[in-house]
Amino acid sequence: MISLKFSDGKAWCIMAVNKIKLPHLKRTKNSETIDIPVPEKVVISMSQHMGAPCRVLVNAGDWVKAGQKIGEGDSFLSCPVHSSVSGKVTEITDILRADGKYTKAVVIASDGLQIVSESVTPPKVTNREEFIEAVKESGLCGLGGAGFPTHVKLSFDKDKTPVDSLIINAAECEPYITSDYRELMENSEDVLDGIKKVQQYLGIKNVYICIEDNKAEAVKLFEKLTSSDSSVKIVKLKSLYPQGAEKVVIYSATRRIVGEGELPVNRGVIVLNVTTVGFISRYLKTGMPLVSRRITVDGDGVRTPCNVRVPIGISIRKLAEFADGNIEAARKIILGGPMMGTAVYDPDAPVCKTNNAVLVFIKEAQEQPMTNCIRCARCINACPINLMPAKIEKAYKAKDISALVKLKVNLCMNCGSCSYVCPAKRELAHTNQLAKELITK
Amino acid sequence: MEKLVVSASPHMKSGVTTAKIMTHVLAALLPAAFASAIIFGGRAMILMGFCVAVSILWEKLFCLVTKKKDTTDDLSAAVTGLLLSFNLPVTLPLWMAFIGCFVSIVITKQLFGGIGQNFANPAIVGRIVLMLSFPTAMTTWAEPFYYRFDEVRTGATPLVTKSESYADLFLGNVGGCLGETCKAALLLGGIYLIAMKIITPHTPLAFIGTVMLFSLAVGEDPVYQLLSGGLILGAFFMATDYVTTPVTGKGKVIFGIGCGILTCVMRFYGSMPEGVSFSILLMNILVPYIDMFTPTRPLGAKKAEKKKGED
Structure with a gap:
């Protein structure tokens, strides 16, 4: 770790961001996406991502069609929610989210016909404003x-924060998950078309497609597909964690450092996930809003790990059953990857737009006992942001707010590297989140 | 179905544990232990085994008496015991070693809260207390390759004689503490620890480099200073103890340089021939301050705005 100096947010001496080695476990790498049969019931949460929850637009007893808008957000940081099936709204209920807050959800009994709503027509897009509005809709x-609402990312102020680089994040550095890899392999045309659309309407010069080197076939494919386009560069990243974290991927592609309290646009960059950009292309062609997505189902609790295209709102149980999983024997179910995903308490919880994987564990869920910190500094050498988790833990225990502020715990992105490497099995990443909450109080 | 486990992320942990790290350290000490058994014979083996067993016993006993969870399975007590024995002359009576283990484990480590909580290296404090309590027994250096139990032939430490050949010093054919003489074996262990990423090279390089430069500056033979006494044992195995040394690379370099300067000052101008253990102990005390002044620099962090009323 060499100390860095920078002007305009650009490092001018080469500095390595700390990363760690993880097992890849990409067992579903070659599993082509399968459509799951339409479930009898979906539960669609009005809070699909960060930002304010949506207002429900339908009532119990209403008939809805696939793609019909059922929730509308009123604040800037939100986007509408659509029905993923055609059928009858049976109830509007409250569900408990992972963060302990209740949110409204629409329960729809599917009629199995998947009748598409009349509102689903390709949007008319000719300029920047219409493009952003279409993405929002x-x-x-x-x-x-x-799960940051994409239209918010796209509607940067062209004069105040000009953006010259678009980074397509296809690092997918979490173990198990291959849903972005499948997007690269199966929908490469959509991905490239989506990139062109974003470039065209927002006027962005350079594109960096960032792929980890454990996905060699994808790197090869995209190098071939983009060989004639000088504005698109394929960045081959080492397969290390957390290579796909926004700040890390920006640094890897452009050597720019997004500072404290800044957004990527402040450094002239926007980062879009590869599946996100592929979806933009499909939406502009068909007008079908985000009502389904690809999810990797894996873990030692499922017999047939696979990639599945599912309607938003399907229950985890259905998904696990589809992959021949034994949900009764499961000890831990994770929405997302093993490093940053959320452990759920209810196997009947619905899948949201932001979930890229469902992992069902039977054996691997055993917790190891926590022992004393031995000051080995592994956490410090693992932190991509150069924080000192061991020190933060001590300061948090002492409730020393000024020390926590000085230690910059607010910069922690909860990648979990510190907890992963800790020989004493201390919950360092979790403590960082508690400390963050403590200092914002 | 059973209730699902709900815990904070990450849901995956590496296989590294404290016990595994300590096993690596023990493995790294093995070559030197073998060398010692060859150089000093059965007596060395008995003393090493005795110190390891008694250290584990003291820790078990302490945990039992204070009704704490038995922590001997992390193997840190075994490491402390072996390191302490490395710092003792082979002729030391076992009852003195017994006291040394008590000082190391109970007073230096457990009374401060057990592993991770002690401010000074337990093995070093054990050695220093023995040194001050039994100065004659602690400076009686047995001659190498003289295996008799009933009598000992003794000689002076090479730091006093200054007449040994480099080869004898490197291979350990000289008088000294039982584990410190064979530099070849210690270096092998040190390189193993660095290769296995158990320790970083910061402290050993800074420590040894400082001693050699200092020696050169005051007209001593740097290679002779490097190869004699407990410098290599101290630099690779004692000054790299996680608990009692700084956590950042910068801090580790400062720690190593401090140890090097103090060692040289004690060796060249002090009343004792060796200063490695005292210098490490003195630097141990400074660790919280070194840590305070050598934090990492978080990526993209703004400099803290100074508010009125705060310093």
């Missing part, structure tokens, strides 16, 4: 996991 949020 599609209900698109980042499909890589964090």
